[in-house]
Amino acid sequence: MRSKDYGLLPGLTAKCSREDTLAMFSKVCFSRFFEFKVKEAAEKKLIKCPIYLSLGQESISSALAVAFPNPAIFGQHRCHDLYLAYGGDPTALRDELLHRPTGCTSGMGGSASIHSPAIKMFGHDGFMGTQVPIAIGYAFGAGQRTLAVMGDASAEEDYVLAALGLASTKKAPVLFVCADNNLSILTEKKVRRNWHMAEVASAFKLRAVEITDDPWLIMHQTRILSQELPAFMNIHTARAVWHAGTGCDGPPEWDRFSLIKEEVARLGLQREAEDIEIETQDKISLLWAQKLPGEQP
Amino acid sequence: MGTKTARRATMTVAEKIKELTRNHLKNDGVALGQCLTAVGWVGGTVPDMTEEEGLIELSMADVAAGGFAVGLALAGRRPIYIVRYQGFQQFNSIIPLSYAAKSNNIWDVSCPIFIRSIGMDGGIGPVASGSHHSIFTRMPGIKVFAPMTPGEYQRGWDRFMEDDTPYCASEHRRSFSIDYEMPNRIHPQADITLYPISSTRLNALEAAATLESEGIVCNIVHLLWLKPFFVSETILSALSGSRHGGLVLDGDFENGVAKCLAYDIMQQSDKNVRVLALEERSAGFAPHLDNLPPTPQKICEYVRKLVQQTR
Ligand SMILES: Cc1ncc(C[n+]2csc(CCOP(=O)(O)OP(=O)(O)O)c2C)c(N)n1
Numbered sequence A: 001m002r003s004k005d006y007g008l009l010p011g012l013t014a015k016c017s018r019e020d021t022l023a024m025f026s027k028v029c030f031s032r033f034f035e036f037k038v039k040e041a042a043e044k045k046l047i048k049c050p051i052y053l054s055l056g057q058e059s060i061s062s063a064l065a066v067a068f069p070n071p072a073i074f075g076q077h078r079c080h081d082l083y084l085a086y087g088g089d090p091t092a093l094r095d096e097l098l099h100r101p102t103g104c105t106s107g108m109g110g111s112a113s114i115h116s117p118a119i120k121m122f123g124h125d126g127f128m129g130t131q132v133p134i135a136i137g138y139a140f141g142a143g144q145r146t147l148a149v150m151g152d153a154s155a156e157e158d159y160v161l162a163a164l165g166l167a168s169t170k171k172a173p174v175l176f177v178c179a180d181n182n183l184s185i186l187t188e189k190k191v192r193r194n195w196h197m198a199e200v201a202s203a204f205k206l207r208a209v210e211i212t213d214d215p216w217l218i219m220h221q222t223r224i225l226s227q228e229l230p231a232f233m234n235i236h237t238a239r240a241v242w243h244a245g246t247g248c249d250g251p252p253e254w255d256r257f258s259l260i261k262e263e264v265a266r267l268g269l270q271r272e273a274e275d276i277e278i279e280t281q282d283k284i285s286l287l288w289a290q291k292l293p294g295e296q297p
Numbered sequence B: 001m002g003t004k005t006a007r008r009a010t011m012t013v014a015e016k017i018k019e020l021t022r023n024h025l026k027n028d029g030v031a032l033g034q035c036l037t038a039v040g041w042v043g044g045t046v047p048d049m050t051e052e053e054g055l056i057e058l059s060m061a062d063v064a065a066g067g068f069a070v071g072l073a074l075a076g077r078r079p080i081y082i083v084r085y086q087g088f089q090q091f092n093s094i095i096p097l098s099y100a101a102k103s104n105n106i107w108d109v110s111c112p113i114f115i116r117s118i119g120m121d122g123g124i125g126p127v128a129s130g131s132h133h134s135i136f137t138r139m140p141g142i143k144v145f146a147p148m149t150p151g152e153y154q155r156g157w158d159r160f161m162e163d164d165t166p167y168c169a170s171e172h173r174r175s176f177s178i179d180y181e182m183p184n185r186i187h188p189q190a191d192i193t194l195y196p197i198s199s200t201r202l203n204a205l206e207a208a209a210t211l212e213s214e215g216i217v218c219n220i221v222h223l224l225w226l227k228p229f230f231v232s233e234t235i236l237s238a239l240s241g242s243r244h245g246g247l248v249l250d251g252d253f254e255n256g257v258a259k260c261l262a263y264d265i266m267q268q269s270d271k272n273v274r275v276l277a278l279e280e281r282s283a284g285f286a287p288h289l290d291n292l293p294p295t296p297q298k299i300c301e302y303v304r305k306l307v308q309q310t311r
């Protein structure tokens, strides 16, 4: 089942507006280049806490931010991309990772527990999966469209499963997204369970899909599902580096960034995309310039 | 000096809780829990209201529901999260403690949830018996009180409504019919000061009367706030006038908050403060295997022995 093409629908990218494609691409670039700088800062030992990079997975949050705007946001430890895609202040995230009081969580959050009232993003407490029942209570209590992002392992937490039932019964307006990189740290899904989250969600009477992390597909499904919440998306994705830190065991299962660029070129947007890449690189370099010794702005 | 007689209030604790809850729900608040609208409406403490009015029935998902309540708190609804038995709160407390208690500290985001957790004396086996407020008191960022009178309940609630942190009301079934206040009883020269918590306050009053008839004079300083715990002038002055020190009484296990409070008091005094609480063992269902909060008889025996030993 798991593949870079799972659930793809022919002709989707051509139907997507130019603006949405470029907005999505711009967010992908921003998260990705930001994470490369975090990696560099960590390798230069400027970061003293564990870091959870989103590298390889950034198409999910980028597509969501375009197709599901302005929700309340509940993520978990791997959430730099979510924060950035939804417009969280990158300077404040940089400072947070460098343990400065000007950080988005004043140094308390590190990499794993960041938050931003400005974008209605709530911090995570470090207990995998707690964000799911909390998001449901928030959505129900505030009557606010809410995004709850979890990993494939967090989804297995007993309280996450029970919470999906609660969301269904209470009709809480939550879009659940499982960023399924097939891994709990290093343990593969097939070692941990013989069932699928989308099927479980369906059994709880949530509308649910199982798809790959093609951003056009995510935007398409998000727009359909978000018309009637709660709903659930299990999205296959390929983490590019280790669970924590900057290590790497070789190339990821697939390289979504290259695939996106190929598709953007097919859409005739190669020049625009190249400009976005260069501009974003420059912006991010400038952002980190004073913080990374030896860096040229 | 405390007054000798208990002052009457206008309503019982159960009625007080019901009234506060009804008013809260009318002001955009919510209350949630399991099986609220059946079997006696939680000892008559829950108003006959609907989900549209803010009374939310939960499934049996004990851990997830705590998270749901936390989300309601983040949404500004100041949820009253009703836990029918304190023994079950081992599950219910997980997300309130992991998230709500830390929310101010980590994110500077207020998460005011009011947990009503109801203790029982015994007779219902190893899980549902007893009080278990120590589960809450060990975590920074949450306030815990154990009200036994309508006035105490009102004061705790008022504090919660003015505050932006989570609160746990460690309630007790035996309080629900109480319609009077319980002032401290302090004598200029006493043998011992009892510091009872929750339902042990009723037992302490009974024990003190028995002991007094035997010539042993007991001060009683009721402990309402367990966290933060403030070693008040009343606590200390009663102790300094007591020949044989103090005794903290609790319906939770003896190695819980009771020992912490005794330690805090002792730090500020040269007197010994001991602890009498649930024994360190599981309760059984058979009456002779129960594990009850210190009964009046047990308190009397303990105090007599202490007085004899140190005389
Ligand atoms: C309640 C809880 N159990 C276990 C852990 C330890 N832990 C931290 S991250 C992690 C794996 C999470 O995997 P997943 O949810 O798939 O997210 P991913 O890291 O793959 O993005 C585990 C087991 C934890 N932090 N919290």
Ligand SMILES: [Mg+2]
Residues within 6 Å of the ligand: A151, A152, A153, A179, A180, A181, A182, A183, A184, A185
């Ligand atoms: Mg995973």
